[in-house]
Amino acid sequence: xxxxxxxxxxxxxxxxxxxxxxxxxxxxxxxxxxxxxxxxxxxxxxxxxxxxxxxxxxxxxxxxxxxxxxxxxxxxxxxxxxxxxxxxxxxxxxxxxxxxxxxxxxxxxxxxxxxxxxxxxxxxxxxxxxxxxxxxxxxxxxxxxxxxxxxxxxxxxxxxxxxxxxxxxxxxxxxxxxxxxxxxxxxxxxxxxxxxxxxxxxxxxxxxxxxxxxxxxxxxxxxxxxxxxxxxxxxxxxxxxxxxxxxxxxxxxxxxxxxxxxxxxxxxxxxxxxxxxxxxxxxxxxxxxxxxxxxxxxxxxxxxxxxxxxxxxxxxxxxxxxxxxxxxxxxxxxxxxxxxxxxxxxxxxxxxxxxxxxxxxxxxxxxxxxxxxxxxxxxxxxxxxxxxxxxxxxxxxxxxxxxxxxxxxxxxxxxxxxxxxxxxxxxxxxxxxxxxx
Amino acid sequence: xxxxxxxxxxxxxxxxxxxxxxxxxxxxxxxxxxxxxxxxxxxxxxxxxxxxxxxxxxxxxxxxxxxxxxxxxxxxxxx
Numbered sequence: 009x010x011x012x013x014x015x016x017x018x019x020x021x022x023x024x025x026x027x028x029x030x031x032x033x034x035x036x037x038x039x040x041x042x043x044x045x046x047x048x049x050x051x052x053x054x055x056x057x058x059x060x061x062x063x064x065x066x067x068x069x070x071x072x073x074x075x076x077x078x079x080x081x082x083x084x085x086x087x088x089x090x091x092x093x094x095x096x097x098x099x100x101x102x103x104x105x106x107x108x109x110x111x112x113x114x115x116x117x118x119x120x121x122x123x124x125x126x127x128x129x130x131x132x133x134x135x136x137x138x139x140x141x142x143x144x145x146x147x148x149x150x151x152x153x154x155x156x157x158x159x160x161x162x163x164x165x166x167x168x169x170x171x172x173x174x175x176x177x178x179x180x181x182x183x184x185x186x187x188x189x190x191x192x193x194x195x196x197x198x199x200x201x202x203x204x205x206x207x208x209x210x211x212x213x214x215x216x217x218x219x220x221x222x223x224x225x226x227x228x229x230x231x232x233x234x235x236x237x238x239x240x241x242x243x244x245x246x247x248x249x250x251x252x253x254x255x256x257x258x259x260x261x262x263x264x265x266x267x268x269x270x271x272x273x274x275x276x277x278x279x280x281x282x283x284x285x286x287x288x289x290x291x292x293x294x295x296x297x298x299x300x301x302x303x304x305x306x307x308x309x310x311x312x313x314x315x316x317x318x319x320x321x322x323x324x325x326x327x328x329x330x331x332x333x334x335x336x337x338x339x340x341x342x343x344x345x346x347x348x349x350x351x352x353x354x355x356x357x358x359x360x361x362x363x364x365x366x367x368x369x370x371x372x373x374x375x376x377x378x379x380x381x382x383x384x385x386x387x388x389x390x391x392x393x394x395x396x397x398x399x400x401x402x403x404x405x406x407x408x409x410x411x412x413x414x415x416x417x418x419x420x421x422x423x424x425x426x427x428x429x430x431x432x433x434x435x436x437x438x439x440x441x442x443x444x445x
Numbered sequence: 446x447x448x449x450x451x452x453x454x455x456x457x458x459x460x461x462x463x464x465x466x467x468x469x470x471x472x473x474x475x476x477x478x479x480x481x482x483x484x485x486x487x488x489x490x491x492x493x494x495x496x497x498x499x500x501x502x503x504x505x506x507x508x509x510x511x512x513x514x515x516x517x518x519x520x521x522x523x524x
Binding site for chain 2: 042060105106160162163164334335338341342344348349352353357360363364436437440
């Protein structure tokens with residue numbers, strides 16, 4: 009079985025590399041270019057040498073950008089202004105591609121990596137929602153943060169999935185079926201995003217993403233937490249939901265048996281959950297927040313199996329995404345391996361932690377994290393409403409306050425998860441030791 | 446009670462994978478200019494970051510697993 013796992017991983021790498029190369033990339037926005045500035049001209053333009061091709065272009069600088077703001081002879085990412093679908097030659101934003109990484113930033117990356125990994129190993133997803141903004145707050149350009157994080161996510165998920173498969177928790181078949189349908193979902197999600205971007209612009213798109221984020225996280229997270237509370241109070245073991253039981257009884261071929269999860273269900277019911285996971289992954293970058301509850305409440309898997317299976321999905325989708333971002337050359341491998349240094353410890357700790365806790369603890373952590381994270385996005389909504397002219401503009405102080413709430417809510421979610429998991433794990437370990445297990 | 450296994454082989458494995466992992470990190474960060482240039486050239490060069498992430502996760506992941514076992518942090522029932 010170990011060999012089968014490795015063989016599957018290799019086949020997937022080959023398939024996705026081929027499909028990603030054929031698809032000609034994707035991932036980052038098309039108005040993003042990378043290269044070096046060679047000189048700034050007196051007419052407020054600058055000569056820019058494109059990376060790889062070496063083609064030189066003259067770019068127009070915006071009025072508020074001074075010559076000193078242009079970093080010379082350092083690899084930069086330049087966002088160009090767009091007019092409708094047309095990409096202009098005018099610079100919108102310049103950021104240095106490879107930030108300097110002093111010891112303090114290394115420590116920050118290791119801490120976030122460790123707790124992110126712990127969360128990921130325990131609930132199957134998470135970490136990414138806080139890693140990307142954390143990297144950005146360290147000065148990493150957004151596209152590089154997303155790319156480097158994605159490249160760290162899939163090997164971490166692979167290690168976590170392997171561990172949890174060894175513990176008899178991950179259902180590889182269910183994970184692969186879900187992952188393939190999730191990739192279809194991602195494509196649909198991207199099309200919806202494009203439609204919104206074309207009709208309502210950047211602020212409209214941001215507002216849509218934030219609203220989706222808050223609604224999904226509050227509704228689903230609230231329900232997961234309520235379910236966990238009921239289970240804890242009643243002292244009962246987890247029961248399969250009525251919906252899942254009803255769906256499992258409907259015989260529409262092809263019926264698939266998932267051995268590890270102990271479920272036989274029609275493919276037509278797993279597909280929508282997978283597609284929804286992918287759509288959400290494309291929209292709010294945390295597909296697992298719908299994937300795991302979907303596996304539990306719609307498909308009928310236990311929380312332990314669902315969170316373990318989510319790691320298989322995260323591996324496949326993360327690898328697919330990494331190849332896409334890598335094709336555009338945006339992965340900063342230094343950041344990837346620095347986060348991996350700690351997250352590979354975290355993910356294995358989280359994975360073995362699940363063997364010591366009751367099923368509902370996974371739901372407690374998941375629900376709590378989802379609700380706290382929703383505050384983070386909710387705090388961004390007033391700014392987007394103001395950008396769309398739906399409310400009065402925010403004062404700089406209020407905007408800064410909302411930004412601070414948004415960032416610190418993420419940190420709080422991570423800290424809360426780290427504490428709940430550690431306490432539950434240590435209690436479980438002490439109890440097991442006392443019982444001589 | 447089953448007699449406890451000797452930790453000797455585990456220590457050796459941990460040390461080997463720890464040294465390998467350390468060597469990989471040293472190799473990457475001592476050639477950082479070449480690495481950051483080559484890895485971000487796009488196109489088929491995507492194999493570099495994706496492959497590196499896989500190799501690091503295998504070597505460093507095995508080290509982390511052995512290290513945790515050495516500390517006595519094992520899953521319930523000792524899978």
